[in-house]
Amino acid sequence: MLEQFTVGTHAQAEDDSSDKKRLRSNALWEMTPEALGTCSLLTLAQMRGTLFQSDSCQVPMEYSPFLHILHVVPSSHVRNKLFVFCIMLSLWVYMIYCCVGYCSTVPNLTYSSVRRNENDAATDNRDSSLGASRDLLNNENELDSRGDEWNEVRSEAKAVDDNAMSGFLNETESKKFPQAIIIGVKKGGTRALLEFLRLHPDIRAVGAEPHFFDRNYDKGLEWYRELMPKSSEDQLTMEKTPSYFVTREVPSRIYSMSKDTKLIVVVRNPVTRAISDYTQTRSKKPDIPSFESLTFKNMSAGLIDTTWSAVQIGMYARHLERWLQFFPMEQLLFVSGERLITDPAGEMTRVQDFLRLRRVVTEKYFHFNPTKGFPCLKRPEVNTKPHCLGKTKGRTHPNIDPQVVRTLRDFYKPFNRKFYKMTDSLLSILLPQYEINEATDETQRERHPGQHVRVAIVFVTIRSHHGVDNRSAHHKHT
Numbered sequence: 268m269l270e271q272f273t274v275g276t277h278a279q280a281e282d283d284s285s286d287k288k289r290l291r292s293n294a295l296w297e298m299t300p301e302a303l304g305t306c307s308l309l310t311l312a313q314m315r316g317t318l319f320q321s322d323s324c325q326v327p328m329e330y331s332p333f334l335h336i337l338h339v340v341p342s343s344h345v346r347n348k349l350f351v352f353c354i355m356l357s358l359w360v361y362m363i364y365c366c367v368g369y370c371s372t373v374p375n376l377t378y379s380s381v382r383r384n385e386n387d388a389a390t391d392n393r394d395s396s397l398g399a400s401r402d403l404l405n406n407e408n409e410l411d412s413r414g415d416e417w418n419e420v421r422s423e424a425k426a427v428d429d430n431a432m433s434g435f436l437n438e439t440e441s442k443k444f445p446q447a448i449i450i451g452v453k454k455g456g457t458r459a460l461l462e463f464l465r466l467h468p469d470i471r472a473v474g475a476e477p478h479f480f481d482r483n484y485d486k487g488l489e490w491y492r493e494l495m496p497k498s499s500e501d502q503l504t505m506e507k508t509p510s511y512f513v514t515r516e517v518p519s520r521i522y523s524m525s526k527d528t529k530l531i532v533v534v535r536n537p538v539t540r541a542i543s544d545y546t547q548t549r550s551k552k553p554d555i556p557s558f559e560s561l562t563f564k565n566m567s568a569g570l571i572d573t574t575w576s577a578v579q580i581g582m583y584a585r586h587l588e589r590w591l592q593f594f595p596m597e598q599l600l601f602v603s604g605e606r607l608i609t610d611p612a613g614e615m616t617r618v619q620d621f622l623r624l625r626r627v628v629t630e631k632y633f634h635f636n637p638t639k640g641f642p643c644l645k646r647p648e649v650n651t652k653p654h655c656l657g658k659t660k661g662r663t664h665p666n667i668d669p670q671v672v673r674t675l676r677d678f679y680k681p682f683n684r685k686f687y688k689m690t691d692s693l694l695s696i697l698l699p700q701y702e703i704n705e706a707t708d709e710t711q712r713e714r715h716p717g718q719h720v721r722v723a724i725v726f727v728t729i730r731s732h733h734g735v736d737n738r739s740a741h742h743k744h745t
């Protein structure tokens with residue numbers, strides 16, 4: 268059904284003359300058609316479903332139930348108010364929509380630039396990671412570099428959205444250099460730790476690995492800072508790039524950014540770590556030689572190839588020496604990758620204390636998923652399904668010749684001992700399993716998805732380098 272309306276400031280489909288006066292006295296209706304020209308208001312009015320139209324723009328308009336309602340509303344004053352209210356409401360919805368980054372027509376506050384920077388970083392990571400020799404694993408962190416794990420994209424996007432919104436509402440927020448960095452080690456459990464930390468309201472962390480201090484240093488500090496999410500004065504900014512720990516140039520570079528930067532290293536049994544590293548590579552390049560053959564320079568002589576990155580990364584003491592030339596031990600925290608799985612809340616207590624944060628992330632944030640064999644995250648305040656890390660975390664390791672495992676373990680012994688000596692007594696509680704506690708050594712277990720049996724780390728009172736009962740030392744600390 269078509270109706271013709273001739274309305275606007277001069278006429279309307281309305282008989283009541285007092286209403287007409289009221290309408291004319293309304294500045295919006297009287298002024299806008301002239302101000303906007305003829306048909307532009309018509310278009311607007313049509314969009315809003317109103318019946319107003321200027322004389323020079325008379326076109327047939329379709330019957331609308333909305334118009335009908337307007338007819339039956341007794342007062343045109345009320346109608347006008349309703350119309351203004353609708354416009355205001357639409358504008359507000361549109362503004363909010365734009366501010367959280369979904370609107371392409373309005374420059375948003377932070378979302379797209381952060382996303383773009385993160386994507387740039389990821390692209391750069393891929394580009395710059397191709398050149399190294401004897402490092403079959405060098406481009407393997409590609410997925411993690413993009414922070415693709417664990418609905419991380421979602422949580423990251425949410426974090427960035429939060430930032431965008433809070434940045435909009437709170438102008439005191441700004442992008443800062445990270446005050447704390449997870450510097451390693453690759454395959455230690457760094458993604459899990461970062462995601463655990465991101466649950467903390469006082470932490471803002473970039474999801475992707477920036478690789479600034481090892482691969483993108485020439486881009487300059489401002490480039491780096493731009494990657495960071497906005498944070499308030501009370502919040503810590505963080506990032507994780509596991510390759511920092513083993514890259515020669517990085518300690519001095521971080522030091523020159525800020526000598527107060529707190530450094531976190533997630534360590535894991537170096538043998539298991541090497542196998543995990545190899546597993547990751549093989550998932551991308553199934554044709555690579557066996558772990559056993561890559562491990563040795565000369566297999567019959569039992570000579571281990573320390574130039575292979577999978578082996579080299581686990582020589583923790585050697586890498587740590589370089590860091591200690593720039594940073595005091597108190598500025599470093601070593602997190603046990605094993606305990607991050609068996610006792611995530613306990614390990615998070617240590618981390619939060621080290622970062623001088625409130626102990627917010629506690630047991631109630633974790634849910635052990637027996638199918639995956641790992642703790643997954645839940646937000647206690649909302650009753651949603653726990654989120655687990657993605658498929659690239661917790662891969663099934665191949666079976667490695669036990670003799671090779673033993674040889675590797677022997678190879679690492681002096682490095683581990685030195686590492687315990689260099690670090691504090693607490694670490695000697697966390698790490699001796701790397702040497703002697705075979706019952707808890709992952710490398711001894713064949714792992715099948717869905718049948719993970721994670722043996723809790725047993726706190727046995729074993730050789731302490733500091734002559735203290737390990738168990739009580741631990742309790743004192745936590």
Ligand SMILES: Nc1ncnc2c1ncn2[C@@H]1O[C@H](COP(=O)(O)OS(=O)(=O)O)[C@@H](OP(=O)(O)O)[C@H]1O
Pocket residue numbers: 408411452453454455456457458459509542543544546604607608641642643655656659660661662
């Ligand atoms: N909660 C949880 N969920 C899944 N996986 C977990 C978790 N906590 C620790 N881990 C262990 O993290 C290992 C991967 O370490 P990283 O995240 O440091 O890897 S990477 O260097 O960033 O690629 C990964 O190694 P693999 O098991 O060899 O895949 C896991 O054992």
